[in-house]
Amino acid sequence: MPPAISDGSHSDVSPAVEVSNLTFSYPELDGSPAPGSEPVVQDMSMQLLPGQRCLLIGANGAGKSTLLRVLAGRHMVPSGSVRVLGQSPFHDTQLTASGDMSYIGGSWDRDIAFAGYSVPLQGDFPAGQMIRNVPGIPADRVERLMKVLDVNPEWRMHQVSDGQRRRVQLCLGLLRPFKVLLLDEITVDLDVLGRADLFEFLREECEDRNVTIIYATHIFDGLDDWPTHVMYLARGKLQAFQPVETFPQIREGDLLGLVCGWLSKEREFNKADGRLPDGTKAVAADQDLKLASWNNGWAGGRLASSIKHSSNAVLR
Numbered sequence: 001m002p003p004a005i006s007d008g009s010h011s012d013v014s015p016a017v018e019v020s021n022l023t024f025s026y027p028e029l030d031g032s033p034a035p036g037s038e039p040v041v042q043d044m045s046m047q048l049l050p051g052q053r054c055l056l057i058g059a060n061g062a063g064k065s066t067l068l069r070v071l072a073g074r075h076m077v078p079s080g081s082v083r084v085l086g087q088s089p090f091h092d093t094q095l096t097a098s099g100d101m102s103y104i105g106g107s108w109d110r111d112i113a114f115a116g117y118s119v120p121l122q123g124d125f126p127a128g129q130m131i132r133n134v135p136g137i138p139a140d141r142v143e144r145l146m147k148v149l150d151v152n153p154e155w156r157m158h159q160v161s162d163g164q165r166r167r168v169q170l171c172l173g174l175l176r177p178f179k180v181l182l183l184d185e186i187t188v189d190l191d192v193l194g195r196a197d198l199f200e201f202l203r204e205e206c207e208d209r210n211v212t213i214i215y216a217t218h219i220f221d222g223l224d225d226w227p228t229h230v231m232y233l234a235r236g237k238l239q240a241f242q243p244v245e246t247f248p249q250i251r252e253g254d255l256l257g258l259v260c261g262w263l264s265k266e267r268e269f270n271k272a273d274g275r276l277p278d279g280t281k282a283v284a285a286d287q288d289l290k291l292a293s294w295n296n297g298w299a300g301g302r303l304a305s306s307i308k309h310s311s312n313a314v315l316r
């Protein structure tokens with residue numbers, strides 16, 4: 001396991017993203033973390049400057065999505081612990097409303113009362129109409145993005161494939177000229193060429209417009225020379241955060257090998273420390289399982305509830 005280190009770069013330019021001693025736990029219904037639980041993000045500090053692109057790496061359950069959602073202002077944290085473009089993303093909704101910060105998460109869905117949670121966005125409307133109707137976007141940017149993402153304006157949103165829906169989601173998320181972009185593994189449904197075109201577009205955005213990007217992924221194909229920085233999380237802690245040129249393996253085009261090495265060491269560490277593969281502490285077999293104080297909601301006629309110390313259980 002590499003030691004926690006900081007980028008070490010010093011600059012007079014204000015950071016685009018700044019995290020200072022951030023600790024975050026998911027609250028239970030009473031607003032406090034489950035007693036005895038480890039925070040999902042622990043004592044993290046890092047900063048990225050305009051123009052930098054960072055890959056966010058970590059095993060399943062490491063806390064990547066949680067960190068991105070905190071940066072995107074989806075969870076309340078003390079205002080000094082996260083600054084995006086100098087603002088607190090939770091407290092300053094203008095960051096998102098203005099389009100200066102864009103967050104594109106893994107799924108594109110919405111909760112519909114009495115119908116269910118996580119309903120994929122669908123409806124008989126053409127993709128081109130949705131995209132071209134977003135006000136205030138220069139026409140050349142709209143057409144360029146539709147070309148990069150190969151979006152057919154005639155696609156009807158109730159008939160598209162998962163990959164086509166993802167392309168429309170990305171197109172809408174990238175439409176406004178953001179300054180900070182947070183991407184949570186959004187390329188799983190894209191074909192190889194679509195993914196390559198997208199990353200080329202994002203690189204140009206950084207180089208031409210000086211934007212900052214953090215991208216969480218498990219897919220490293222073709223990414224060796226894309227990031228300027230790499231950030232590795234394990235058990236909620238920042239294990240490494242460095243410019244790519246400081247990693248000989250990345251310079252030699254073996255980003256995947258570097259990541260596999262980190263994850264294998266992490267797996268051995270978890271085993272030796274009596275932890276589950278996701279890094280959480282294993283619970284003794286004789287410990288009572290208690291229903292947690294949260295329910296995840298009704299979906300498809302089932303009540304999905306979380307049971308403490310277990311994977312999600314479903315009560316029918």
Ligand SMILES: Nc1ncnc2c1ncn2[C@@H]1O[C@H](COP(=O)(O)OP(=O)(O)OP(=O)(O)O)[C@@H](O)[C@H]1O
Pocket residue numbers: 026040058059060061062063064065066067278280
């Ligand atoms: N809404 C939630 N309430 C409580 N705990 C949560 C919630 N969402 C995630 N967690 C827990 O937080 C931890 C980190 O989850 P997170 O989704 O951030 O991991 P990740 O690194 O993005 O994983 P993956 O690579 O599988 O997407 C996990 O242990 C997960 O069980």
